[in-house]
Amino acid sequence: MSIQDGTGVEPLSFDTSVAHPARVYDYWLGGKDNYEADREAAEQVIAANPNVLPGVRANRAFLRRAVKYLVQEAGIRQFLDIGTGLPTAENTHEVAQAVAPESRIVYVDNDPIVLAHARALLTSTPEGATAYVHADARDTEKILQEAAEVLDLSQPVAVMALMVLQYVPDAAHPGQIVGALMDAVPAGSYLTISDTTRDIDLERVTEGTNRLNTRMGATQLILRTRDEMAGFFGHLDFVDPGLVPLPQWHAEADPAHIIPAYAGMARKS
Amino acid sequence: MSEGSDDGLPADAPLGSAVVRMMLGAQLRRLREGAGLSPEAAGYQIRASRSKISRMETGRVGFKERDVADLLQLYGVTDARVLTSMLELASQANAQDWWAKFGDVLPDWFEPYLGLEAAASLIRTFDLQFVNGLFQTEAYARSVASIGLRGAGAAEVDRRVGVRIRRQELLTGARAPRVWSIIDEAALRRAVGGPEVMRGQLRHLAEIARLPNVTLQVAPFRIGGHDAAGGAFTVLRFAEPDVPDVVYIEQLTGAMYLEKRADVDHYLDVSNRLGARSLNPAASMRFFSEVLREL
Numbered sequence: 001m002s003i004q005d006g007t008g009v010e011p012l013s014f015d016t017s018v019a020h021p022a023r024v025y026d027y028w029l030g031g032k033d034n035y036e037a038d039r040e041a042a043e044q045v046i047a048a049n050p051n052v053l054p055g056v057r058a059n060r061a062f063l064r065r066a067v068k069y070l071v072q073e074a075g076i077r078q079f080l081d082i083g084t085g086l087p088t089a090e091n092t093h094e095v096a097q098a099v100a101p102e103s104r105i106v107y108v109d110n111d112p113i114v115l116a117h118a119r120a121l122l123t124s125t126p127e128g129a130t131a132y133v134h135a136d137a138r139d140t141e142k143i144l145q146e147a148a149e150v151l152d153l154s155q156p157v158a159v160m161a162l163m164v165l166q167y168v169p170d171a172a173h174p175g176q177i178v179g180a181l182m183d184a185v186p187a188g189s190y191l192t193i194s195d196t197t198r199d200i201d202l203e204r205v206t207e208g209t210n211r212l213n214t215r216m217g218a219t220q221l222i223l224r225t226r227d228e229m230a231g232f233f234g235h236l237d238f239v240d241p242g243l244v245p246l247p248q249w250h251a252e253a254d255p256a257h258i259i260p261a262y263a264g265m266a267r268k269s
Numbered sequence: 270m271s272e273g274s275d276d277g278l279p280a281d282a283p284l285g286s287a288v289v290r291m292m293l294g295a296q297l298r299r300l301r302e303g304a305g306l307s308p309e310a311a312g313y314q315i316r317a318s319r320s321k322i323s324r325m326e327t328g329r330v331g332f333k334e335r336d337v338a339d340l341l342q343l344y345g346v347t348d349a350r351v352l353t354s355m356l357e358l359a360s361q362a363n364a365q366d367w368w369a370k371f372g373d374v375l376p377d378w379f380e381p382y383l384g385l386e387a388a389a390s391l392i393r394t395f396d397l398q399f400v401n402g403l404f405q406t407e408a409y410a411r412s413v414a415s416i417g418l419r420g421a422g423a424a425e426v427d428r429r430v431g432v433r434i435r436r437q438e439l440l441t442g443a444r445a446p447r448v449w450s451i452i453d454e455a456a457l458r459r460a461v462g463g464p465e466v467m468r469g470q471l472r473h474l475a476e477i478a479r480l481p482n483v484t485l486q487v488a489p490f491r492i493g494g495h496d497a498a499g500g501a502f503t504v505l506r507f508a509e510p511d512v513p514d515v516v517y518i519e520q521l522t523g524a525m526y527l528e529k530r531a532d533v534d535h536y537l538d539v540s541n542r543l544g545a546r547s548l549n550p551a552a553s554m555r556f557f558s559e560v561l562r563e564l
Contacts, residue, residue, distance in 0.1 A: 014541070014542065014545070016534070016538050030510050032506060032513075032514055033537070035534050035537075035538070036530075036531075036534065112545040113541045113542070113544070113545045115545070116541065116544035116545040117541075117544070119484070119549055119550065120449045120484040120486070120544060120550070121391075121447060121449065121484070123481060123484070126481075
């Protein structure tokens with residue numbers, strides 16, 4: 001029995017006494033799906049680096065701009081969203097389906113409780129579809145197999161990995177993970193990535209990250225450089241302006257804060 | 270916010286509105302304090318006394334929407350969504366609640382729930398013994414009302430059923446909340462009102478589950494024991510960022526309204542675990558048919 005058909009009889013290892021990245025992120029975004037350990041960790045990070053708040057909001061704004069671009073400019077109607085997180089305002093399917101209601105979105109998360117939220121609260125327009133895959137990002141075989149039930153993998157797909165590869169250690173080869181996903185989709189598909197970086201505002205970012213990591217369980221935030229992140233895109237062709245500081249990607253307004261993150265989108269040709 | 274917390278309210282005020290007033294008041298206080306303003310300064314803005322501001326902030330008086338708008342402006346609130354939702358709350362706080370005319374059949378501890386439910390953006394429920402009131406058919410509701418009211422007259426049962434059916438308009442209304450409900454298999458197997466009534470109820474659940482804003486999940490017996498050991502409960506969430514979730518737990522002779530963060534956290538955790546362990550929505554739909562066949 002798997003969690004996928006819901007008869008998940010395996011004991012849940014969901015520990016509310018340590019901070020969890022999805023719930024900390026929820027707190028930073030003003031959500032209410034978090035516990036004491038998450039709030040404490042989130043506040044500790046804010047104290048070390050107040051820019052974390054504009055940072056997470058900037059990442060949501062980037063998601064919005066990226067998905068709009070993919071639907072409106074690139075004509076994409078299929079999305080594979082890795083690391084769904086807890087539902088918030090303007091989730092991937094809502095942004096996509098607002099423009100193209102027939103859009104189909106597969107959300108992937110390794111956390112059964114995050115996934116239960118997605119399944120219950122991220123529901124599709126009647127014209128489109130949303131589906132939920134319970135898998136670790138590393139298990140690309142399972143992701144692709146289950147995504148294929150909802151997405152036509154012979155047609156272009158936008159793979160989204162926003163603020164998620166930063167939780168995948170080098171030993172698990174984040175570049176190979178997105179590489180395997182992009183290998184399974186046809187030319188005309190896109191890869192979109194955002195991650196926290198050590199290249200910008202290093203001192204405060206390091207302190208904030210240390211505070212977070214000591215309060216989280218096995219999952220740890222890894223700060224990478226722009227070059228390391230650029231490697232995740234392999235031989236794909238960057239959409240202008242390339243891999244840039246996150247607020248600058250198709251910016252709608254001048255960023256008012258220093259956001260220690262890069263974002264980029266690339267196309268498979 | 271249990272029984273008796275309404276002292277200071279005019280006796281004729283519907284309690285549902287009172288709860289909404291408390292929510293709005295608490296939020297106004299946070300915004301005022303956030304803006305670093307004294308109650309006197311706030312009062313000056315709306316030509317009111319310090320004590321009027323204090324009564325507003327504790328939810329003990331009604332709100333003029335104009336006053337709320339002026340205060341929000343003074344507090345520097347410019348986010349259109351926050352403005353709209355606060356003004357919506359103000360209008361609800363003053364509205365004559367539809368259930369006021371059912372006062373004779375509504376226990377006073379239940380009325381505040383109706384006010385909160387109407388203001389919620391997300392309703393999460395766990396039901397164990399009975400199908401949730403929001404999903405009951407008229408026949409099922411009639412059976413439940415009759416059980417609780419041995420010896421009650423038909424007219425009283427009718428009125429109780431009337432409240433329940435009226436309440437359900439919430440699900441399809443213009444401001445319909447999202448509802449995420451977990452139903453223990455026990456509530457589906459217990460043939461309240463007999464097999465015929467229960468068959469109708471199960472078909473109705475399958476219809477409700479098709480509403481775009483409703484997610485139903487069954488917690489089948491085969492998952493074994495689960496975290497909701499204490500029984501049925503509801504968690505209400507409000508769109509306003511500063512208004513905390515409220516847990517509602519009904520007992521035989523009263524109800525508890527839990528707002529303390531530690532209590533709310535506990536019930537959220539239980540809901541979350543149940544949500545992850547229960548059948549997913551599609552499998553739950555199949556489960557309704559299965560129970561229907563076996564009935």
